[in-house]
Amino acid sequence: MVAHQTADPALEGEDVTVPERRLVQAASVAEVEATGMKPVNVGGSVVLLIAHEGTIQAIDNRCPHKGFPLARGTLRDGILTCHWHHARFEICSGGTFDPFADDVRTYPLEIKGEEIWVDPTPERDEVAHQRRRLQDGLKHNLRLVMAKATIGLMAEGEEPAGLLEIGGRFGATQRDAGWRDGLTILTAMANILPHLAADDRPLALFHGMLHVANSVQGQRPHFDVGPLPGGETDPERLKAWLREFAEVRDRDGVERVVLSSLQANHDAEGLADMLFSAVTDHYFIGGGHSIDFVNKAFELLDVIGWQHSPEILVSVIPGITAGTRMEETSTWRTPVDLVGLLEPVFSDLLAGRLSDGHSDGRLADADFDALIARLMGDDPTAIIRALADLLVAGVALTELSLALSFAAALRVARFHLSNEFNDWVAVLHTFTSANATHRLLKRAPSLEGARAIWHSAMDLYLHRFLNAPAARQPSDTCVAGLPTGGNELLANLLELTDGRQRVEEAAATTYHYLKGGYDDAPLLATLGKTLLREDGEFHSYQMLEAGLGLYLELRGRRPDLAPTVLVAVARYLAGHAPTDRATTQTYRVAARLQAGGALMAD
Numbered sequence: 254m255v256a257h258q259t260a261d262p263a264l265e266g267e268d269v270t271v272p273e274r275r276l277v278q279a280a281s282v283a284e285v286e287a288t289g290m291k292p293v294n295v296g297g298s299v300v301l302l303i304a305h306e307g308t309i310q311a312i313d314n315r316c317p318h319k320g321f322p323l324a325r326g327t328l329r330d331g332i333l334t335c336h337w338h339h340a341r342f343e344i345c346s347g348g349t350f351d352p353f354a355d356d357v358r359t360y361p362l363e364i365k366g367e368e369i370w371v372d373p374t375p376e377r378d379e380v381a382h383q384r385r386r387l388q389d390g391l392k393h394n395l396r397l398v399m400a401k402a403t404i405g406l407m408a409e410g411e412e413p414a415g416l417l418e419i420g421g422r423f424g425a426t427q428r429d430a431g432w433r434d435g436l437t438i439l440t441a442m443a444n445i446l447p448h449l450a451a452d453d454r455p456l457a458l459f460h461g462m463l464h465v466a467n468s469v470q471g472q473r474p475h476f477d478v479g480p481l482p483g484g485e486t487d488p489e490r491l492k493a494w495l496r497e498f499a500e501v502r503d504r505d506g507v508e509r510v511v512l513s514s515l516q517a518n519h520d521a522e523g524l525a526d527m528l529f530s531a532v533t534d535h536y537f538i539g540g541g542h543s544i545d546f547v548n549k550a551f552e553l554l555d556v557i558g559w560q561h562s563p564e565i566l567v568s569v570i571p572g573i574t575a576g577t578r579m580e581e582t583s584t585w586r587t588p589v590d591l592v593g594l595l596e597p598v599f600s601d602l603l604a605g606r607l608s609d610g611h612s613d614g615r616l617a618d619a620d621f622d623a624l625i626a627r628l629m630g631d632d633p634t635a636i637i638r639a640l641a642d643l644l645v646a647g648v649a650l651t652e653l654s655l656a657l658s659f660a661a662a663l664r665v666a667r668f669h670l671s672n673e674f675n676d677w678v679a680v681l682h683t684f685t686s687a688n689a690t691h692r693l694l695k696r697a698p699s700l701e702g703a704r705a706i707w708h709s710a711m712d713l714y715l716h717r718f719l720n721a722p723a724a725r726q727p728s729d730t731c732v733a734g735l736p737t738g739g740n741e742l743l744a745n746l747l748e749l750t751d752g753r754q755r756v757e758e759a760a761a762t763t764y765h766y767l768k769g770g771y772d773d774a775p776l777l778a779t780l781g782k783t784l785l786r787e788d789g790e791f792h793s794y795q796m797l798e799a800g801l802g803l804y805l806e807l808r809g810r811r812p813d814l815a816p817t818v819l820v821a822v823a824r825y826l827a828g829h830a831p832t833d834r835a836t837t838q839t840y841r842v843a844a845r846l847q848a849g850g851a852l853m854a855d
């Protein structure tokens with residue numbers, strides 16, 4: 254590329270080079286002035302030349318909204334109006350008055366004698382522009398804008414972390430009520446990105462952005478209270494304060510402690526421990542959502558960087574201070590007082606009489622299976638005791654949480670369709686809270702946090718009748734009628750989830766694919782596709798992400814159990830499909846426009 258020195262005085266002293274213009278002869282001034290506007294083909298792009306108050310302007314002929322040819326628009330007083338959805342553009346800068354449409358690209362030109370020469374290279378930094386558009390889309394909840402920006406950024410080579418930083422920080426700071434489904438979905442989609450088909454990855458992040466924007470719309474932003482102006486930095490003292498303030502639902506006090514702890518540079522594990530303790534000081538807060546939100550906030554920070562902790566971690570505090578405490582509900586008190594059963598065990602646990610929290614004993618397969626059977630049973634006293642006894646025997650906390658996560662997935666796999674549709678959510682909540690507990694214990698093992706194992710175990714117990722009767726498992730199902738061949742089974746799974754409530758067939762297809770010994774990577778991508786083509790409800794994203802994570806963890810250790818996890822995922826997704834698929838339709842429009850196509854053209 255030929256380059257020349259710039260003459261910009263603002264850059265005096267710097268040796269800056271700019272690319273030389275690639276000017277292409279486009280039309281004569283007289284031709285443009287004769288009609289006022291003239292579309293011309295310049296270097297493969299259709300550029301609209303406009304005669305305006307003695308000047309010539311060059312803009313993209315494609316409306317940036319949906320590609321309508323702007324040459325068919327109306328020019329008045331320096332404003333060009335597109336007739337499809339009536340977006341208006343100021344023709345000198347390309348700027349729009351209608352944010353849903355985006356600014357139209359402008360092109361540099363020179364007039365040599367009577368001829369107009371156009372440089373078909375757009376004049377803007379595309380990555381900076383798309384980042385700005387993603388923020389615009391989030392702020393104003395503009396679906397197509399978010400889709401185009403997400404696709405555009407990934408096409409420009411932007412890492413998912415860059416997009417997540419924009420969506421995550423926006424969602425965390427612009428909703429005073431704190432972390433909600435949108436941020437969970439965004440983080441969950443980032444977690445499973447490597448397992449999705451390459452062309453589904455921008456779609457997955459678009460789903461996340463869309464839900465972030467939905468959860469923020471109409472909310473007021475959060476203004477933090479800031480850290481203490483110095484003074485106390487002892488982690489144990491700060492942790493004690495935090496728990497004390499959370500106890501009385503003092504949101505501001507908790508926030509100030511968290512921000513002070515961050516200011517004192519406490520490490521990530523210490524922060525995790527602090528919040529993990531606070532979210533387990535009461536029973537199954539927020540029906541399991543609060544612990545899940547805490548875990549997801551840490552996972553988001555792992556991706557975008559812990560320098561964003563002040564914004565992100567503060568957003569989970571309302572879930573801790575305002576969430577429903579299950580000891581205040583009759584379900585946990587009668588006919589069996591679960592809280593009364595748990596309190597002496599927690600007393601022993603916190604006093605270190607069951608474990609020091611650092612045992613690393615691993616369960617033999619038979620003991621792992623026995624624990625799962627116990628957890629699925631109907632005797633809460635025996636469940637509580639079994640977990641405590643295993644700790645005394647030196648079993649690691651994460652062994653218990655892993656078995657619990659599998660048992661919770663089994664509840665979903667056995668969920669009988671004779672239950673009411675809304676009951677799917679009950680078994681889902683147990684699974685996602687157990688999953689969050691497991692991941693938090695792997696991150697920051699603590700005796701306080703270990704109480705979450707018993708919390709989820711009791712929730713699992715309370716939902717035992719959603720497995721009575723239990724759904725037949727695909728391992729017991731005759732394979733007659735199923736196609737043979739891996740690709741055929743995957744196609745069958747997509748077809749089944751295109752229909753309504755073909756839950757057991759989808760489960761059988763998934764199970765027999767894995768039992769057939771086919772590569773599991775295409776199956777994971779197909780399960781992702783079944784969700785991403787839908788207008789997914791919150792819990793389906795959770796099910797997919799937690800299910801894939803647990804499957805991958807069990808795959809090497811317990812290949813006999815791992816398929817059941819994906820059976821649970823397939824059943825849940827099939828039970829919630831199909832939907833209107835408006836999200837996919839928006840995404841397809843954006844992808845087509847981003848690839849240079851037009852939905853309407855001359």
Ligand code: FES
Nearest residue numbers: 316318319335338
């Ligand atoms: S406003 Fe131009 S295509 Fe929609």
